[in-house]
Amino acid sequence: MAMRNFKMEKYLQDGEKTYALRGEIEKVVDELTAKEYDSVCMLGIGGTWAEWYPVIEVAKKYTDFPIYLENAAEFMIKDRRHLSDKTLFFTSSASGDTKEILDAVKLCKSNGWKVYGFTKDATTPLAELLTNPIYNACGDCEHSYLIYYFVMLRILKNRGEFPQYDRWADQMKNIFKVLVQVREQFEPQAAEIAKTYAHEPYTMFTGSGVLWGETYLFTMCILEEMQWVRTKAVTSADFFHGPLELVDDRVPVFVIIGEDEYRPLDERVERFVKKHTKKHVIIDTKDFALEGIDDEFRVICSPMIITAILTERLAIHYELNTGHSLEFRRYYRQFAY
Amino acid sequence: MAMRNFKMEKYLQDGEKTYALRGEIEKVVDELTAKEYDSVCMLGIGGTWAEWYPVIEVAKKYTDFPIYLENAAEFMIKDRRHLSDKTLFFTSSASGDTKEILDAVKLCKSNGWKVYGFTKDATTPLAELLTNPIYNACGDCEHSYLIYYFVMLRILKNRGEFPQYDRWADQMKNIFKVLVQVREQFEPQAAEIAKTYAHEPYTMFTGSGVLWGETYLFTMCILEEMQWVRTKAVTSADFFHGPLELVDDRVPVFVIIGEDEYRPLDERVERFVKKHTKKHVIIDTKDFALEGIDDEFRVICSPMIITAILTERLAIHYELNTGHSLEFRRYYRQFAY
Numbered sequence: 125m126a127m128r129n130f131k132m133e134k135y136l137q138d139g140e141k142t143y144a145l146r147g148e149i150e151k152v153v154d155e156l157t158a159k160e161y162d163s164v165c166m167l168g169i170g171g172t173w174a175e176w177y178p179v180i181e182v183a184k185k186y187t188d189f190p191i192y193l194e195n196a197a198e199f200m201i202k203d204r205r206h207l208s209d210k211t212l213f214f215t216s217s218a219s220g221d222t223k224e225i226l227d228a229v230k231l232c233k234s235n236g237w238k239v240y241g242f243t244k245d246a247t248t249p250l251a252e253l254l255t256n257p258i259y260n261a262c263g264d265c266e267h268s269y270l271i272y273y274f275v276m277l278r279i280l281k282n283r284g285e286f287p288q289y290d291r292w293a294d295q296m297k298n299i300f301k302v303l304v305q306v307r308e309q310f311e312p313q314a315a316e317i318a319k320t321y322a323h324e325p326y327t328m329f330t331g332s333g334v335l336w337g338e339t340y341l342f343t344m345c346i347l348e349e350m351q352w353v354r355t356k357a358v359t360s361a362d363f364f365h366g367p368l369e370l371v372d373d374r375v376p377v378f379v380i381i382g383e384d385e386y387r388p389l390d391e392r393v394e395r396f397v398k399k400h401t402k403k404h405v406i407i408d409t410k411d412f413a414l415e416g417i418d419d420e421f422r423v424i425c426s427p428m429i430i431t432a433i434l435t436e437r438l439a440i441h442y443e444l445n446t447g448h449s450l451e452f453r454r455y456y457r458q459f460a461y
Numbered sequence: 462m463a464m465r466n467f468k469m470e471k472y473l474q475d476g477e478k479t480y481a482l483r484g485e486i487e488k489v490v491d492e493l494t495a496k497e498y499d500s501v502c503m504l505g506i507g508g509t510w511a512e513w514y515p516v517i518e519v520a521k522k523y524t525d526f527p528i529y530l531e532n533a534a535e536f537m538i539k540d541r542r543h544l545s546d547k548t549l550f551f552t553s554s555a556s557g558d559t560k561e562i563l564d565a566v567k568l569c570k571s572n573g574w575k576v577y578g579f580t581k582d583a584t585t586p587l588a589e590l591l592t593n594p595i596y597n598a599c600g601d602c603e604h605s606y607l608i609y610y611f612v613m614l615r616i617l618k619n620r621g622e623f624p625q626y627d628r629w630a631d632q633m634k635n636i637f638k639v640l641v642q643v644r645e646q647f648e649p650q651a652a653e654i655a656k657t658y659a660h661e662p663y664t665m666f667t668g669s670g671v672l673w674g675e676t677y678l679f680t681m682c683i684l685e686e687m688q689w690v691r692t693k694a695v696t697s698a699d700f701f702h703g704p705l706e707l708v709d710d711r712v713p714v715f716v717i718i719g720e721d722e723y724r725p726l727d728e729r730v731e732r733f734v735k736k737h738t739k740k741h742v743i744i745d746t747k748d749f750a751l752e753g754i755d756d757e758f759r760v761i762c763s764p765m766i767i768t769a770i771l772t773e774r775l776a777i778h779y780e781l782n783t784g785h786s787l788e789f790r791r792y793y794r795q796f797a798y
Contacts, residue, residue: 170702188542197698198669201722205525224698326663326691332535344695344703352707354663356693358681361534361561365507366681368792370689385538396798455705461733 125308129440132304138262139300142270145258146293149274152240152256156212157282163190164279165207166272167215167232167239169197169224171345175216175265177337178427179272185384185423187285191276196224200231207237214275215241218263220248229253242271265341265431266303270296273424292424295417299425303432306412310433317405318441321376324403325354328367328377330393332360333386334423335409338430346439350450353442360389368396376403380430383409384423407434462645466777469641475599476637479607482595483630486611489577489593493549494619500527501616502544503609504552504569504576506534506561508682512553512602514674515764516609522721522760524622528613533561537568544574551612552578555600557585566590579608602678602768603640607633610761629761632754636762640769643749647770654742655778658713661740662691665704665714667730669697670723671760672746675767683776687787690779697726705733713740717767720746721760744771 166176173195180193192206196215207213213232217225220243229239230253238255244263251257260271274293281289321327327347331339336359343355358367360379371377377397381390397404409426412433417425443450455461503513510532517530529543533552544550550569554562557580566576567590575592581600588594597608611630618626658664664684668676673696680692695704697716708714714734718727734741746763749770754762780787792798 170699173699173702185540195696195698197701197726198696198723201725203522203722344699349703349706354691354693354707356691359532359535361532362507362510362681364534364793364798365510366686368798369686369790370691371792385540386535388538389534392798396792400792453706455708455733455737456701461701461705461729 142267150278153278161212162210164212165192167194167196167228172216174337174341175268178334179276181334183276196228199228213239217250218244220250266428269428292421298416302414306432314437314441318445322442322445324376327355329357330360330363331380332389333384335380335382338427342434351442360393363393371400373402378405381408382426479604487615490615498549499547501549502529504531504533504565509553511674511678512605515671516613518671520613523617533565536565550576554587555581557587603765606765629758635753639751643769651774651778655782659779659782661713664692666694667697667700668717669726670721672717672719675764679771688779697730700730708737710739715742718745719763
């Protein structure tokens with residue numbers, strides 16, 4: 125199926141390149157975990173914070189080990205007593221010039237803390253700051269998820285907490301092909317949803333658990349930043365403590381439903397909105413088959429499904445309806461602030 | 462000064478009653494901390510979650526001890542390995558019939574975990590579930606803050622981590638009088654702000670650190686739930702990763718500025734919005750004197766300032782302009798969902 129602004133061949137080639145980083149990532153992780161360490165800390169901001177979010181949520185299902193996700197801007201001014209040179213630090217910035225990330229990594233280095241992670245190539249300012257930088261040319265979210273999971277789940281494997289690592293990682297070889305099928309399945313819905321809702325003055329989104337990161341990312345980093353579409357994102361639990369009162373046939377509510385233990389909270393929102401607004405859109409990862417991937421890994425892959433169908437496909441269809449280029453910014457990265 | 466829907470005499474009497482709970486709370490805490498315990502967990506949902514939020518943020522400035530804030534709905538389905546019968550559990554529900562709180566307390570009790578805390582009187586369902594329930598007739602936020610701080614800061618005192626507890630608690634005797642002065646100072650602004658913005662179709666709020674709880678509470682539990690006013694609340698750090706692109710002269714942005722270490726992040730938003738929208742409203746706790754209260758306790762009191770001026774005074778002026786009763790709900794607590 126031809127999909128607007130989607131070059132399948134290039135996508136699959138990029139996917140192969142990203143998958144090929146597996147060995148390099150595992151080597152870095154294996155060296156780090158062979159030494160003494162007492163915590164793990166991921167530094168992110170905006171989109172990268174949101175991408176690390178599910179990786180850490182997944183990790184917490186398998187371990188009690190201290191794993192921190194720090195917002196890079198808040199990291200600069202917050203207390204950092206919980207971190208030390210025994211912490212394994214990772215970060216990522218495809219552009220390699222995100223101000224908050226650079227500041228946070230510099231601060232780490234001034235404390236003698238090494239930071240590992242990813243950027244697009246050796247020319248970026250971040251590449252110069254990272255220890256053993258790993259170059260990932262494609263900054264799309266599912267690529268990020270895959271390499272972040274390689275980091276996090278390999279750490280857990282080495283701790284004896286995710287012995288199924290190799291089986292999972294082997295199955296990920298096909299994830300990009302599977303995500304093409306996911307896109308193809310969603311494409312007619314993407315076109316229809318965007319046509320119906322792209323001009324709405326205000327749209328509510330709910331999500332939870334492993335999928336909260338994508339709920340945050342799609343609303344803030346895509347619809348608000350790239351489409352100037354006004355949104356409200358709220359967790360499925362909190363929806364019932366305020367936002368529900370706004371709902372009627374004038375308010376579109378997108379309900380993102382996942383497959384982890386938070387699912388009953390999402391389904392509660394689904395039941396509510398189906399009764400109280402005609403403008404409900406239900407996005408359920410369970411509707412998408414993941415061929416060749418074991419069911420026990422579906423939760424791990426669920427943010428990849430959401431990013432493929434919303435952050436990528438739905439965004440492109442919003443653009444088609446709003447006429448507002450996804451590339452255009454008036455403030456973000458346009459000047460210092 | 463006469464203020465609409467504000468009965469000063471009753472307010473000060475209620476304040477005295479709340480302050481009078483100090484001895485009872487200290488006694489419960491002293492008994493609990495005399496025994497072995499290895500963590501503290503506060504259970505909240507919606508408004509109560511938001512009220513516990515700053516109390517825990519403040520506590521973390523003084524201690525590395527494990528203190529958890531759990532969303533009561535998520536608590537039901539989440540992993541709870543970090544909690545045990547060595548955890549001190551507290552909760553609160555003025556009405557005493559908040560579904561998620563009752564479910565969470567029942568779950569604790571089924572695990573043999575005692576839960577302490579607050580409700581309005583002995584007749585509520587929560588009163589029957591709590592161990593040594595403490596009755597706080599007035600559920601207004603600043604009253605809640607005071608009693609939650611009595612709990613949390615007394616725990617820290619008993620751990621040797623907040624030796625200034627008695628001086629702080631003694632000074633709180635006058636907090637309600639001080640919060641009348643704060644209200645009086647803000648009253649003309651409240652009238653003006655509500656007149657200008659109450660009919661806006663979409664209003665953005667930023668906040669951070671200790672004041673994030675109030676940013677969440679005022680937007681979700683007041684403006685959305687009680688006024689059906691559409692909002693977007695975002696942390697000062699995250700504002701720069703998406704929401705900023707929405708800002709122009711059509712979008713009101715309320716910038717809540719606090720006095721903890723997050724202040725530079727708030728001030729960054731202030732500088733941005735002053736340049737990019739005429740509709741900026743700056744709410745800075747520093748503008749309010751706290752007579753008779755030491756400067757080192759200002760951060761502790763800062764959510765009380767915000768709740769007095771926004772959640773209480775500004776809400777009343779919104780109501781005056783929208784004509785939408787603060788008491789009216791169409792869904793919340795109207796039927797099961």
